[in-house]
Amino acid sequence: MRPFRFLAAVADDEEFADLIPLARKAEAMGYSSFVLSDHLMSYAPLLPLAQVATVTEQLRVGTFVLNNNLRHPAVLAQELATLDQLSGGRLDIGIGAGWNKPEYDAIGIPFESVGVRIKQLTEAIAILKGCFAEGPFSFAGEHYTITDFDSLPLPVQRPHPPFFLGGGGKRFLTLAAREAQVIGLAPRLITVNGKPVSDPRTITAAATEEKLGWIREAAGDRFAEIEFNTYPVTGPIVVTNEPRVEAQRRIDRVRDRTGFELTIDELLESPHTYIGSPKDLIAKFLELRERFGISSFLIDDLDAMAPVVEALAGQ
Known part of the structure; x- marks a missing residue:
């Protein structure tokens, strides 16, 4: 089994001055990676991650996740390779097809259908990998065209930094199964009152089994090489000795x-819900790894999860 890895997540409203102390703290506590999201209303992720890399020694840096439609993939490849160089080969590339329509509307970018956005991402990943390889390459796709382009610099990690792709639908997870080193098992989105929200029906253990089946079918022989990640969906991590009480509160909010x-059992069993005592959570993570092969977890409360990370990180 893969060793446990814990990713330290930063809230979008975190003060910039707090990022560096938080990253140092995460490294000291045993977290394996420090990740930033990619939204127009918050920090651009790559510049702060470069600063994080300069003040840490072992902590990996990554995006959770880049919106492919906000940057041309050849330009992004240059920035990512530069960050991999600056970090000494500690970059993880989380990238997705984009989901937050209001951001697109605000800056006049067409919000295409999910099928088109996945095709755009598929082409972008091919270009990123082409840029990370040695020598010039060309690419002729429906959305991007590259002609005899020799991208520099090259990343330290060869043939490229690990790709992290996360999703909840079959089309996206099929792409991830073919291209990613790390796959995030995510819920599918539904629209409620004009806003995208996570579909609670797709966070259950049964839904996770179905997603893994899609990935296994598409990945073939490389399935055993893939690392699996999950993250909190229905609400933040809650450390409590009364998990069923908190679970019922959350169920009520999700229903509303x-x-x-x-x-309650479906919620507490979900790979996306972390509610319980440190002992409960340690047991849950061990079970998720045994049952689903999930060994990577995004953590939104470093202090609350300190006993869990201390017990399991790297084990």
């Missing part, structure tokens, strides 16, 4: 927001 209701 989406109209769908999970049982």
